[in-house]
Amino acid sequence: MSTAPKFIQLIEALHDARVELVIVGGVAAVAHGAPVSTFDLDIVHRRTPENIERLVTCLRDLDAVYRGRGKQRLGPERHHLDGAGHNLLQTKWGPLDVLGSIIGDRDYDTLLPHSELRDIGRARVHVLGLVALIEIKEALGRDKDKAMLAILRHTLAEKK
């Protein structure tokens, strides 16, 4: 049986390692109060050499390897994380998607102004705001995004 993800421990580990990131996706939606489910933590990291170095070290401590590679245990290296691509990882605290950018060119610097600081566990982290999350789900337009959209819109309305 799969081990349940420990999102709070994962977020605290990244925070302790001083990794600059914005939490996006389902965990961001939940942090804002939307009752949705997700099995992984999605982050968009700042792609400076210093931050990538901190992230690589943290991922090593988290025993991170790429998911879906069978018995091959390939861990992320610096050159994997300095591009805009998506790194779908399995860590000791659960699945972690490390994203260079989302929906094309929205990277850390683009998303940061649309994020809000939230206290999760003992970490204070940037979480993408509900309005931006809704815009991204609308742009993605996949069935799973459409299913979440109604809940996100109602959550935004209830907060006002």
Next chain:
Amino acid sequence: MNDRERDIAEDGTDLTLIRWMLSLTPTERVQQLEDTVAGLLALRGAAADESDDDGGHMP
């Protein structure tokens, strides 16, 4: 507007769940998510075990 109309949106979204989530702190919300996912994975594991057991009785 009756209670049900106040609590369930026209598209079927349960607004009481949203209001309950909004009453929690961000940490409590994420903790709730962890508990939900753990429950789902336990159910999936139990279903797989049951399926394996059934398979054991096959001729």
